[in-house]
Amino acid sequence: MDNLTKFFSFELPTKIIYGANCLDNLCIELKENEGKKPIIITDKGVEKAGILKKITDLLDKDDFPYVVYDGVEANPKDVNVEEGAKIARENDCDCIIAVGGGSPIDCAKSVGVLLAHNDTEIKKYEGKTAATKPLPLFITIPTTSGTGSEITFSSVITDTKNKYKMTVKSKYTAAKVAICDPVLTLSVPPAVTAATGMDALTHAIEAYTATCSEPIADAVSLYAIELIYNNLKTAVFEGDKLQARSAMLMGSMLAGIGFSHSDVASVHCISEALGGMFDLAHGVCNAVLLPHVMEYNKDYCVAKYARVAKAMGFEFKSDDEGADLAVKAVQQLALDVKLPLFSELNVEPKDFDILAKKSAINISTESNPRPMSKEDYLNVLNNAYNAK
Known part of the structure; x- marks a missing residue:
């Protein structure tokens, strides 16, 4: 607010x-x-x-x-x-x-x-x-x-x-x-549904928490989070369910409105570096990185992450508890829809230095709720790579 x-x-x-x-x-x-x-x-x-x-x-x-x-x-x-x-x-x-x-x-x-x-x-x-x-x-x-x-x-x-x-x-x-x-x-395969759905969720969360967010973008982003989080698994595993597919398409569109009037942030900075260097699927990159960037950002936007958790449907007693729930829920959702871990992509630690450099100079780094240097990006990449 x-x-x-x-x-x-x-x-x-x-x-x-x-x-x-x-x-x-x-x-x-x-x-x-x-x-x-x-x-x-x-x-x-x-x-x-x-x-x-x-x-x-x-x-x-x-x-x-x-x-x-x-x-x-x-x-x-x-x-x-x-x-x-x-x-x-x-x-x-x-x-x-x-x-x-x-x-x-x-x-x-x-x-x-x-x-x-x-x-x-x-x-x-x-x-x-x-x-x-x-x-x-x-x-x-x-x-x-x-x-x-x-x-x-x-x-x-x-x-x-x-x-x-x-x-x-x-x-x-x-x-x-x-x-x-x-x-x-309706004909989109499960793996693509999962990756694109996590892409949309990333758009919504980053739009809502970006330093340049504004009230209309906040409103559509929060509703997008609600729709996507509560319908992605059904869309992935029961792809013929038009209700879930409709919710996902609406959520994706609203998230697009959100980030186009706010911005994306450091998840996208890394994903775009990965995509440019290795031609990896953008949604997959976002999915594996989102919880790790959220963990890095958490102390700088506790109240907003708690609001994200509320949009997902969680109940909690404090903003700190809600922020923790949001990070864990995002990580679990990516696992639930069978997306890979970062270590399973065709990226090696020797590539992290150039990835961090490219990420740090991305214009959307300035929209991240917590400042990020090249060294910060390196730490996030290493944390993501070592995650189980």
Whole structure:
């Protein structure tokens, strides 16, 4: 409650369409926004799951011409962005439909940046000020409950030359329309459901506890924590339960709203370093690191961690007890949904020094509730690696 007197602004330019089978609204939105020929940006997994065909069937039914780019990789690369933009130009596409998890949606945002600026190199638009022009009509259709990228203002793209993740952020990169249909998430495999769900939980917890948090972000983040914590295991192990899948998609979206109007923090700083160097799944990295960063932060945000525990449904007699419960609950949840330990990833202690250095210079380090130096990051990495 200590941020109620601070100045903040809140902007959400994306129209959100949510609910079972709301995908049927796609062509209506294209027509209302005068989209003529979309490029569909997606990945092979979406195509294999049969979701791409649902999109193209709708477009075919309404006689929309379209082009598909399905070459997006996990942890989308600068080369994916530049290839997608090239295909869009060559085929005179005037709008973009992003279908998938965070990778296709982030890639599509950056494709839109290149189209808007009539450019071919996404590296030029790294940061918060370089993208200055409105994107073509941009519609997002999430198929996982993780990144919240369907409504955020930023995309995280791997710089393949320098092997790190750069952020392209601007109010102009937000989607015009997000079509959030939980039915599309029913086919997500358990391991991916677990990783993306922990990613969303990390977004919500870091948004709520970041030094730059604000009241609206706090509100949506706390509800996201409640939804995700209480539905993730069902979504993982009983993936056909639409109620749990719906709660996860809503939780993911709310967490996205939360961190896009607050920030992420040191968990993401390490995860982005890991992803850039080793191409590891972002959600898995967040899951294995979240409890260890929370343990490091705990004394600096006891009351907020206690509020996190309350959102999870715990009862306790003191804030200290609640904060301890929150840390333990997060660690246990990652184990319950069968995510690996940090020591089981393809990362060795000899890599920790460079990981700590990259993490410390990440801009979101300053949003962490407890200051973190390179040495602090090293300690957290070692603690995570030695955890059982």
